[in-house]
Amino acid sequence: MSGKRLALVGAHPDDCDILASGLAMRYRELGWDVLFVSMANGDCGHQEMDRAELGARRAGETAAVAEMLGIEYVVMDVPDCEVQPTLEQRWALLRLLRRFAPDLVVTHHQQDYHPDHRYTSQLVGDVSFLLKVPHCCPDTPALRKDTVHAFFHAVRASDREDAFAVAVPIDDLWRRKLEVMACHTSQMFEWLPWVNGEDMRDIPPASDAEGRLAFIDERRRPIFTLAADLYRDRLVELLGAERARSVKLAEVYYAAPFPTSLSERNYRVLFPFLC
Numbered sequence: 001m002s003g004k005r006l007a008l009v010g011a012h013p014d015d016c017d018i019l020a021s022g023l024a025m026r027y028r029e030l031g032w033d034v035l036f037v038s039m040a041n042g043d044c045g046h047q048e049m050d051r052a053e054l055g056a057r058r059a060g061e062t063a064a065v066a067e068m069l070g071i072e073y074v075v076m077d078v079p080d081c082e083v084q085p086t087l088e089q090r091w092a093l094l095r096l097l098r099r100f101a102p103d104l105v106v107t108h109h110q111q112d113y114h115p116d117h118r119y120t121s122q123l124v125g126d127v128s129f130l131l132k133v134p135h136c137c138p139d140t141p142a143l144r145k146d147t148v149h150a151f152f153h154a155v156r157a158s159d160r161e162d163a164f165a166v167a168v169p170i171d172d173l174w175r176r177k178l179e180v181m182a183c184h185t186s187q188m189f190e191w192l193p194w195v196n197g198e199d200m201r202d203i204p205p206a207s208d209a210e211g212r213l214a215f216i217d218e219r220r221r222p223i224f225t226l227a228a229d230l231y232r233d234r235l236v237e238l239l240g241a242e243r244a245r246s247v248k249l250a251e252v253y254y255a256a257p258f259p260t261s262l263s264e265r266n267y268r269v270l271f272p273f274l275c
């Protein structure tokens with residue numbers, strides 16, 4: 001089977017990492033190429049640092065993730081909280097995706113809670129057909145293949161979607177996924193606990209690496225446990241009852257209503273590790 005190319009398009013420089021780094025690791029295990037995109041530069045999410053300082057720090061955090069996973073990580077030059085379905089942002093994403101030529105693109109659900117997530121989803125939908133239209137942005141050659149589109153299972157989703165879904169077990173990747181998330185120090189150990197009203201004295205110091213992974217584990221594990229439980233019947237269909245029963249943690253991806261969506265017809269070549 002020829003190598004496939006995965007592009008994850010998130011709004012902020014930690015969304016792809018939190019939501020889908022397990023899938024990225026599966027692709028990398030096969031030697032397949034992965035691109036993470038952040039549509040905004042993430043320069044708003046901090047209670048103390050100013051925007052320029054934070055933007056630079058978060059660029060360093062994404063570089064660390066890129067190094068750890070062996071992927072390309074592109075952070076767009078768009079201020080945080082200002083992702084919009086403008087022509088400028090549409091063409092920037094179109095050119096980037098054409099250059100990478102993905103077989104599978106995953107982005108946020110259209111009804112996500114954060115406006116940057118919603119408009120990122122819209123931008124991906126806006127370019128989904130244009131990827132193949134040669135007279136649109138002719139400076140970057142149009143693709144001659146179909147690109148399959150899917151959504152992340154949202155962090156806050158407690159219900160199943162009706163759409164076709166694929167559940168990827170990530171138990172064996174969980175520790176590495178924690179390490180990926182821990183690269184986002186400004187978020188995991190500073191901004192997110194603060195904005196969520198946690199007692200900041202509970203955060204382990206930087207010298208306590210294991211304590212910090214446990215801190216993230218406690219907060220993030222329930223999301224992926226819930227996803228595995230919500231989609232247990234899909235895991236059974238994909239893996240068989242015995243293997244499915246042992247899965248504790250899963251990332252879930254489901255069909256996006258764009259020109260070529262994830263479906264029964266195309267998922268096997270994109271998720272061969274499930275077959």
Ligand SMILES: [Zn+2]
Nearest residue numbers: 011012015114
């Ligand atoms: Zn986000």
